[in-house]
Amino acid sequence: MPGVRDRNESAWLLPNDGSRTNHRLRADMRRFADTDEIDLVIVGCGAGGSVLLQRLARAGWRVAALDAGPFWDPDADWVSDEAGSHRLYWTDPRVISGTDPVPMGSNNSGRGVGGSMVHYAGYTPRFHPSDFATLARDGVGADWPLAYPELRPYYEQIEQELPVAGERWPWGDPHGYPYRPHPVGGNGEIFLRGARALGIEARVGPVAIANGRFGNRPHCIYRGFCLQGCKVNAKASPLITHVPDALAHGAEVRADSMVTRIAIDRESGRALGVHYVRDGRERFQRAAMVAVAGYSIETPRLLLNSACSRFPDGVGNDFDQVGRYLMVQGAPQTAGRFDAEVRMYKAPPPEVSTEQFYETDPARDFRRGFSIQTVSPLPITWAEHVAAQGHWGGALREYMSDYVHWACLGALCEFLPQPGNRVTLAEEKDRYGLPVADFSYSQCDNDRAQAKAAQSVMEDILHAAGADEVITIQRYAHLVGGARMARDQYSGVVDQFCRSFAVPNLYITDGSVLPTQGAANPALTIMAVAARAAGHLAARAGR
Ligand SMILES: Cc1cc2nc3c(=O)[nH]c(=O)nc-3n(C[C@H](O)[C@H](O)[C@H](O)COP(=O)(O)OP(=O)(O)OC[C@H]3O[C@@H](n4cnc5c(N)ncnc54)[C@H](O)[C@@H]3O)c2cc1C
Numbered sequence: 001m002p003g004v005r006d007r008n009e010s011a012w013l014l015p016n017d018g019s020r021t022n023h024r025l026r027a028d029m030r031r032f033a034d035t036d037e038i039d040l041v042i043v044g045c046g047a048g049g050s051v052l053l054q055r056l057a058r059a060g061w062r063v064a065a066l067d068a069g070p071f072w073d074p075d076a077d078w079v080s081d082e083a084g085s086h087r088l089y090w091t092d093p094r095v096i097s098g099t100d101p102v103p104m105g106s107n108n109s110g111r112g113v114g115g116s117m118v119h120y121a122g123y124t125p126r127f128h129p130s131d132f133a134t135l136a137r138d139g140v141g142a143d144w145p146l147a148y149p150e151l152r153p154y155y156e157q158i159e160q161e162l163p164v165a166g167e168r169w170p171w172g173d174p175h176g177y178p179y180r181p182h183p184v185g186g187n188g189e190i191f192l193r194g195a196r197a198l199g200i201e202a203r204v205g206p207v208a209i210a211n212g213r214f215g216n217r218p219h220c221i222y223r224g225f226c227l228q229g230c231k232v233n234a235k236a237s238p239l240i241t242h243v244p245d246a247l248a249h250g251a252e253v254r255a256d257s258m259v260t261r262i263a264i265d266r267e268s269g270r271a272l273g274v275h276y277v278r279d280g281r282e283r284f285q286r287a288a289m290v291a292v293a294g295y296s297i298e299t300p301r302l303l304l305n306s307a308c309s310r311f312p313d314g315v316g317n318d319f320d321q322v323g324r325y326l327m328v329q330g331a332p333q334t335a336g337r338f339d340a341e342v343r344m345y346k347a348p349p350p351e352v353s354t355e356q357f358y359e360t361d362p363a364r365d366f367r368r369g370f371s372i373q374t375v376s377p378l379p380i381t382w383a384e385h386v387a388a389q390g391h392w393g394g395a396l397r398e399y400m401s402d403y404v405h406w407a408c409l410g411a412l413c414e415f416l417p418q419p420g421n422r423v424t425l426a427e428e429k430d431r432y433g434l435p436v437a438d439f440s441y442s443q444c445d446n447d448r449a450q451a452k453a454a455q456s457v458m459e460d461i462l463h464a465a466g467a468d469e470v471i472t473i474q475r476y477a478h479l480v481g482g483a484r485m486a487r488d489q490y491s492g493v494v495d496q497f498c499r500s501f502a503v504p505n506l507y508i509t510d511g512s513v514l515p516t517q518g519a520a521n522p523a524l525t526i527m528a529v530a531a532r533a534a535g536h537l538a539a540r541a542g543r
Pocket residue numbers: 043044045046047048049066067068069106107108109110111112113114115116117119120121122123124125227257258259260293294295296298299302350478479509510511512521522523524526
């Protein structure tokens with residue numbers, strides 16, 4: 001494999017003078033006209049979109065990514081303040097329904113160049129080989145149209161490009177990381193102590209956070225503001241890991257451009273380009289190929305909103321697959337109080353974890369499993385945790401003033417994909433006059449049993465570490481699925497290379513293509529899947 005700098009020079013394209021953004025690169029960026037028929041237009045410049053952009057710019061394609069949000073500048077836009085970071089999230093209206101509706105906002109969305117990863121927590125584990133065949137192995141979920149070894153080289157590439165630091169990983173496909181683990185904060189020490197007392201294996205990492213200098217990106221300074229956007233540029237996000245290299249190779253990133261519809265040719269059924277709104281004006285970008293990477297809710301919504309005479313029920317929705325099998329990880333969160341000060345905020349939020357409970361255990365009353373990680377909420381999120389327990393007024397104040405004494409763990413439970421958990425279009429319209437997404441979500445018995453077991457393990461770990469009080473809340477984490485990859489058009493929307501079954505020049509390269517979600521955080525897998533799709537596209541064009 002060529003050296004990382006030969007494949008992706010982003011970290012060396014950032015300034016080396018104490019500032020965080022290469023303004024010259026942005027000013028000199030290539031700009032295509034709407035009337036140019038470019039090779040590829042990408043909707044969304046987050047985890048999946050940016051990797052595709054960078055890879056195909058390097059392959060010499062004329063490629064542009066349109067993102068609904070701003071082109072962030074870490075110096076000007078990142079504030080080390082929870083409340084001041086609300087502009088980072090997708091806050092347009094959405095309807096939520098089902099028996100267990102999923103609240104939408106800061107915890108599961110992003111808007112702007114870099115996508116949700118500009119304020120993600122930085123944890124980057126791989127999926128396990130078993131995640132790709134849960135139906136065949138465990139009789140639940142779905143089988144991917146590709147197996148783990150086909151993704152492994154792309155995991156390795158992306159781990160070098162972010163880059164990832166962590167201990168050697170014993171679970172799934174055992175592997176090492178390019179950088180050594182970070183020192184452990186107070187929360188992580190408590191996790192390791194409690195786990196050791198119970199005989200549970202735990203490890204430090206993997207985090208996509210520079211551990212030492214990487215190009216012109218400095219070392220992490222452990223201030224714990226990863227979820228507000230890292231002002232230091234130590235934490236990886238596409239804004240600094242893939243976009244600079246894409247620009248240097250002739251790609252355009254068009255910010256503040258909301259794509260409203262994919263245009264489909266009535267005769268050929270092929271994509272012609274995308275309609276979008278910029279500065280209040282409706283515009284149309286022609287392209288030989290379209291890729292959608294707008295995240296699990298907005299991607300299916302765009303396909304449904306692009307209904308036309310060829311696809312009256314939504315683009316690629318001939319077999320009623322668009323929007324289905326949307327998944328969210330169950331994420332119960334358990335906090336424990338300690339007499340000594342913990343100061344859980346002083347480190348990247350997820351730092352230590354265990355995947356010992358990831359796989360199906362025949363001794364338990366559920367299939368598949370969960371992982372457990374440190375989570376370290378900042379004060380406002382901590383107040384939400386305490387208030388969700390019913391504490392208010394004086395009691396809430398007391399918990400808040402005791403903040404530095406608490407440690408906090410979170411589980412990621414592999415809730416199963418179900419056809420009824422889906423995005424449809426609501427009656428309500430957004431500011432562009434487009435129907436908003438209605439996201440219906442209901443848990444199954446397997447999901448509830450998993451979350452209960454995860455809670456019990458977390459409570460045991462904190463008690464074993466010496467906590468004198470333990471409190472748990474139920475919540476959700478990452479979203480994936482909604483336009484899944486499959487072997488055929490009757491059970492999914494795209495093939496193993498993210499190509500639409502219905503529209504030969506339409507691709508989907510974000511988290512919505514994942515058929516299962518594992519109990520691992522998804523960003524690394526989304527980037528690896530997009531890198532694989534890009535490799536396939538470039539090779540096909542070469543042929
Ligand atoms: C608070 C938080 C913490 C997280 N922590 C972790 C973690 O530690 N580890 C991990 O692996 N994952 C984490 N995640 C999840 C991870 O960030 C996402 O899974 C990942 O970024 C999703 O990638 P994507 O390409 O599907 O979408 P995104 O990265 O969200 O990108 C989608 C982009 O599309 C744009 N867009 C959408 N619709 C349109 C449209 N119609 N027109 C133009 N642009 C559009 C959006 O503005 C956005 O920039 C976290 C997420 C959040 C919110």
